Amino acid sequence: MDIVIWKELDLLLRLFAGMAAGIVVGWERTNKQRAAGIRTFGLVGLGTAAAATIFSAPDETDAASRVVQGLLTGIGFLGAGMIVLRRGDTTPQGLTTAAAIWVTAALGCAAGLGDHAIVLTATLLALVLLLINHSAERLAGRDAER
Numbered sequence: 001m002d003i004v005i006w007k008e009l010d011l012l013l014r015l016f017a018g019m020a021a022g023i024v025v026g027w028e029r030t031n032k033q034r035a036a037g038i039r040t041f042g043l044v045g046l047g048t049a050a051a052a053t054i055f056s057a058p059d060e061t062d063a064a065s066r067v068v069q070g071l072l073t074g075i076g077f078l079g080a081g082m083i084v085l086r087r088g089d090t091t092p093q094g095l096t097t098a099a100a101i102w103v104t105a106a107l108g109c110a111a112g113l114g115d116h117a118i119v120l121t122a123t124l125l126a127l128v129l130l131l132i133n134h135s136a137e138r139l140a141g142r143d144a145e146r
């Protein structure tokens with residue numbers, strides 16, 4: 001009976017970790033008034049964690065590898081939907097949100113496979129990158145007119 005309870009708690013932790021990572025990234029995107037926010041990113045993290053968890057047993061590494069490959073390839077289509085080039089603009093909009101969606105999918109996969117150190121560390125690093133404002137990019141040589 002105790003083994004069943006621990007398995008259920010482990011499952012909940014994996015799913016929650018994926019969703020929480022997505023919520024953290026989505027919170028930042030929501031604060032910057034982007035189209036995709038807390039709910040979208042939370043669902044991406046939860047969904048990829050759930051899919052990766054299905055094949056997370058030690059004897060299913062090949063299946064887990066294929067699931068992760070498929071998820072990270074497929075999520076690119078969701079991210080591509082975030083990228084737009086408006087009439088009159090010279091640069092596309094939504095690239096950072098698209099990249100954040102892809103990173104969130106990777107975070108969800110790591111959570112689903114039970115690698116909580118990667119989830120925590122990569123979520124914090126993603127948040128740091130997202131919090132860097134455009135003034136840092138201008139210091140690196142990017143034009144201010146965008």
